[in-house]
Amino acid sequence: MIDTQRHRALGTASRVSILDIVKAADGGVTIAEVGERTGLHPSTARAHLDRLVGAGLLVKARASGGQPGRPAWRYRIAIADAPAPAPYRALAAALLDHLSRRTAGDVRAEATRAGQDWGRHLAAVTPPGEDPTDVLLGVLRGLGFSPRLHHTDAGRTEIHLHTCPFLELVNRNPDAICNLHVGVVRGALEHAGAPPAGAVVEPFGASDACVVRLTMPEVDPRDRRRPPVDADPR
Structure with a gap:
């Protein structure tokens, strides 16, 4: 047809x-x-x-x-991506409808705040990871973003989001839905104990993905396995 x-x-x-x-x-x-x-x-x-x-x-x-x-x-x-789980799409759609009826305030700021609350909730029900990046990856996988961790030559950490599970909602209000994602990232990091301001979400930041850029300090994997040092051996 x-x-x-x-x-x-x-x-x-x-x-x-x-x-x-x-x-x-x-x-x-x-x-x-x-x-x-x-x-x-x-x-x-x-x-x-x-x-x-x-x-x-x-x-x-x-x-x-x-x-x-x-x-x-x-x-x-537009790439035909796998949609997010139905409850998540319904929640995002309801938020867009709510924001579209508001005439005052910054829609982007409101969407970020709502996403941050949502991100904290999702992180709370996501299996804990060894560091905040692991928690964030778990949240993003659960939403259907197909995230992949990258380390740049400059030593920075990035997460590439290769699918957009909310693609059918993006064109209804790009500012709102993209900033909702910003909030989710920051809320998940905050719940995991990392500074939420240490994350920037760049739409189309790579040729085949949106990019989450992280500026928080990384944990050396060897430190995770090393037992704590007892200052007083007695």
């Missing part, structure tokens, strides 16, 4: 060309980048990109690199 919405979204040569540009770009593209490559006015490029988002062909999020402020939207190809 033909997906009518997607078929219509690809009914112009401009949108087909834009889709090809996004497919070829590691980490997605901004409206300005599409305009530069196609010659389209930014408002026209935005309209085409958002039409592709509405058809489920692209997803968008604000990729900030961990910097403050409100960065530009970045668009990338």
Whole structure:
């Protein structure tokens, strides 16, 4: 059966060309980048990109690199990911509905606070790990993010999220759902005894994943096995 919405979204040569540009770009593209490559006015490029988002062909999020402020939207190809467990999707959808009815306050800040409460709860019911990173990985696995631990050449710890189990909700309110994830990460770390501010979630931070960047100190595996030293042997 033909997906009518997607078929219509690809009914112009401009949108087909834009889709090809996004497919070829590691980490997605901004409206300005599409305009530069196609010659389209930014408002026209935005309209085409958002039409592709509405058809489920692209997803968008604000990729900030961990910097403050409100960065530009970045668009990338939508990958058909495995959904989160139904209760989690229902909870996230209810939160989005609640936030969409509010007219005052910062939606991103409210979503982060709600996610932090949720992250603490999820960490409390996740089997304990040897350090906060293990706890966070357990929470993210339980939600369906398919997380993978990475260590950079600069000695930093990252967790790459290779699936988005809430993909069908992202395009309803990207700011809210992405910041909900920020809160979940920080809440899980806080419950595990790590400073929550030591985590930054970067949408599209890698070509095939969103990235959680951690700045907390790591524990040497040898220290976990070493028995405590008794200062007084008597």
